[in-house]
Amino acid sequence: MGRRNRRMKEPASSALEQLPVRQLKNPFPPIEVMTPEALEAVHDGSMRLLEQTGLQIVNDRARELMVAKGATIDKSSGYVCMERGMVMELISKVPSEFTLHARNAVYNSVYGGNHINFATVASPPNASDLDYGRRSGNFEDYCRFLKLGQTFNVISLFSGYPVEPTDLPAHTRHLDAYLAFATLTEKPWHCYSLGNGKVEDALEMIKIARQIDDEQLKSEPSITTVVNTNSPLKVDQPMLDGLMLMAEYRQPVVVTPFTLAGAMCPVTLGGALAQQNAEALGVIAITQMVNPGSPAMYGGFTSNVDMKTGAPAFGTPEYARAVLAGGQLARKYGIPYRTSNVNASNAPDAQSAWESEMSLWSAVMAHGNLVKHSGGWLEGGLCASFEKFILDMEMVQMMTETLKPIEVTEEDLALDAIKEVGAGGHHFGTSHTMSRYKDAFYKPIVSDWSNFETWQETGEKTAAQRANTLFKSVLDQYEKPNIDPAVEEALHAYVDRRRPEIKVGW
C-alpha cells in the first residue's frame, strides 16, 4: 500500500472507529478504455482543435503572454491558437508529481503516479440534512463540514468550500472562509481563482498559517485552485488572473474543462474527450508560460446530459468511461490527474450510492490522484448533504481497503488451523483467529450487518438515517486542532485588517 508512517490519529471517540491517516496508492494497473490508437486519435484531434480552432481567452494579459510565447490569434474568431509542438513543449515541464503541504505535516500528501487523495465536496450553493431539509448555504453549515472533513482521516484536503456560505457578504466571504479553513482544520485547502485579490489573500494567510515566507511557499505547494474552462472553448478573465498568480507562486492549478457531452461538447465521447483535452492542455500550457515547472493537474469532468431534458447526469456508464479515458490522457502527458465522486440523486438513497460507486471505482481504476467531491456531494453538485458525507466516508474507506494485494504467507494459509477445526467445525475460537480477528477485516462506520429482527427492533433505519445520527455525534465530539496562539492571532489580525480594505463588488 506504500503507506507512510504517520502519526495515527486517535478516533474522536468510541463512536467513530475509522482508518488511520495514510498516503494511499493504487497498486493495481489502471483500466484502459481506449486502445493506443484511440488514445492517439483523441490526442491528435485535440491538437488540431488547438491549432485550427483555438481557445477564446478573455484576459488581455494572458493573451499577450500567449502571443509572446508563440501563440497566434485567429483573425476571424479572435481565438488564440497554439501549435502542438509548442503545447507539448510547455506541458512537458509540468511536474509529474508534487507534495501538497499542510499546516500539520501529518497531512502532507503526494499527487501524481498512483497516489490517491480524496477531498470533500466543493461549492454547492445549498446544504441539507434529514432534520431540517435543504437550505441555502450558510457559514454555520460551512464550518460543520470543515469539522467533518478534519475528523475523517480518509479526507486529504478541502478542494473548495464544502458549501457556499451565502449568508456572508460576498466581497469579504473568502476571508472568513479561509480563516475557518486555517483554524478549524489542519489539512490543505483551496482558494477560488476568481481574480487576484482572493488568491493574494489566500497566499498571505497560508504563509501565516504555515509560518513560511515566499521562497518556502514557492518550493512547497500549499494551496490548490481549480480553473474551470467556460466550455466550450472559452476561458474567463478572473479565472486566468487567479491562474497566473497561482503559477507565479508555484501553487498547483487544477484545470478542469466542464464538458457535458451533448451540451458543452459533442455527444460522442471521442469528441468530448478531444475537446476536454484541448481545453485542459491549452490552459495548463499557460501556467508553464508564467512559470515553467509550476505544478498543475489535468482535470477530467466529462459526463453526459439527459438528452430528453438537458439535465446533467453523473456516475453514468459514459461518465465512468470518460474518467478512465481521462486517466489515459493524463498519464500520456505525465500530469497528475483530478477526478470526482459525483452523482445526480436528490436524496442520500440507493441511486446516490450506485452513482458514487461508479465514480469511485472509475476514479481509482483510472489512477486518479485527486478525487474531488468525495464527501457530501448530492444533486449534481447543487447540494452538500451531511448524510451523504457519512455514506461517502464509508464508500471511500471501503474503496481504499480494497486496494490491498492479498499477501499469502505460510501463517496466512493456516493449514494447521484448518486441520484442527476439521469438517463441520468453526474457526471462531482457534488461536489463529483469536490472535488476528481484531484487525482482520474492515470495520464499517455506518453499514449495518445485523439480522432483520435486530434491525427491526432498532427502528428499521436506512443507511441515510444512521448517517444522520453519526454526523451529529461526530460533530459533538469534534475538537479544534492545536494551533499556535500567535499564529491564530496573526490570522485574525490579517482578516481584521483586510476586511475594511475590500470594497463591495471588488
Next chain:
Amino acid sequence: MGRRNRRMKEPASSALEQLPVRQLKNPFPPIEVMTPEALEAVHDGSMRLLEQTGLQIVNDRARELMVAKGATIDKSSGYVCMERGMVMELISKVPSEFTLHARNAVYNSVYGGNHINFATVASPPNASDLDYGRRSGNFEDYCRFLKLGQTFNVISLFSGYPVEPTDLPAHTRHLDAYLAFATLTEKPWHCYSLGNGKVEDALEMIKIARQIDDEQLKSEPSITTVVNTNSPLKVDQPMLDGLMLMAEYRQPVVVTPFTLAGAMCPVTLGGALAQQNAEALGVIAITQMVNPGSPAMYGGFTSNVDMKTGAPAFGTPEYARAVLAGGQLARKYGIPYRTSNVNASNAPDAQSAWESEMSLWSAVMAHGNLVKHSGGWLEGGLCASFEKFILDMEMVQMMTETLKPIEVTEEDLALDAIKEVGAGGHHFGTSHTMSRYKDAFYKPIVSDWSNFETWQETGEKTAAQRANTLFKSVLDQYEKPNIDPAVEEALHAYVDRRRPEIKVGW
C-alpha cells in the same frame, strides 16, 4: 463487445426502455489482487489440504468412486485425500467454455473466457416489497420474480428459485417450481442438487421443454445446479447424489464452497482462499471421475463475518478482494468462474447499493462468467426484494454499458461541430448531435436526474420508491412467452403423473 446478433426483444411497454438481449464480454484485462507468487502459495496450500487433510465425503457411492480413481482414506479422520497430480489431471478435463441452452435459443449463452452472465437472486426464504413488507416465500411471489427475470434482458438465467415457495408441499414443490420456470420463462434455469429425484425430474422436464432426447441433452448443457460444500471440508450426501447425476448427463455443476472467513475458514484471506480452492477443486474433480469433460464452474463465495457478532458480511473490501483472487484461481485452472451480486443490508437503501456495486465491480473485473444473485438479493440472502430487483437491473445495466471501449473515428471527434458551435455556444442542436442523441447515452430505468424542484413536486421519491412503482408496472405488462401447446401439455402431464408418485419426506 462481442455481441452476437440476436433477435432484439421489444420492450414490454413504453414504461420500460431497456438494453437488448446480448452476450456480454468484458473487454478489459482482469484486476489481479495476488502476485503470481501469492497465487502459487494459495494453490500449493490447497493441494496440501487435499493431500494431507482431505475432505469429509458423506456419500458412499462418491467415496467408492474416488477411491477407485486413486484417492485414499485417512485412517484417523476417515476423510478422503487426493494427490495433487490426480486432482490436476482430473480438473484439466473440465471444459474452459460451454454454452448453456435455453428453451428459446435467443437466450443461449456462453460461460467461460471473458463472457459474463447475470442471474436472478436464488433461494431466499422470504420476499418483500414496500407495500406489504416481508413475508415467507410463496409461490405467487416466486412466479412474479420469474416474470421479472424473463422480462429484463440483462438477466441470462435463473440460477435457483428466486424465492423459496414455502407455501407448497416440500416433497413436490420442485415440480411446480420447474413447471413455472419452463412455462413462464424462456431462459435457462436451475435445479437444486438435493438427491437424485429432484435432478431426475428436472432433466426430464428440460428434455420435454426443449424437445430433445438424452443424447442431445448430453451434448447441449441445458440446466445448472450449485453444489455447496458444507464448509469446512464437508460434502453432504444429497448434494453429491445430485452432482453425480448431473455429471452423468454432462450438465454444468457450479461448485461453491461457503467460506466465510473467521467462521467456516481461517480469518486470513490467504487461508480462506486455500480452503475455498481445496473444496472447489476437490469436488469438481468428482464430476470428472463420473464423466470426464463434463462442464463445471468454480464458485467463489468467500466473504468475512462481523467479528463482533458473527454475522455474515457481503460486498466488503475483503469480499471484493476474495472475488478478484477467485478469478485468478479459476483462470489458472481454465474453469469458468461463478461469483455473485451480494449485500447484507436489510432495506433497498444506499448500503444495499454500495455493497452490490462492490460485488458487481469485483465480479466483472475478476472476469466472473456467472454473476448469481444479480436481481433482488437482500439481507445477506435471506430475503428477495422486488424493489432491490429493479435497483439491481439498473446497476447491472450500467455495469454492462461501462464495458465498452471508447471508439474514436474522425466522425466521433466532431472537430467541425466544435468549431461551428464555437466558444460559449452549445451542442444541443448541431446536426452532429441530432443524428446521434437518441442512442448516444445509457438510458436509466429508475435513476432520476430531474432537478430538486421537479423531484420535490413529484413526491420526493427515493430510488426504492420509484422501483416499487416500476416493478408493478413491469408485472402488469408481462406477457407469457410463446410455447408450443403440445409441449406445455406434456409438461403438465409429467407433473401430474409425478406428483402422486412422490412420497412425503422423499
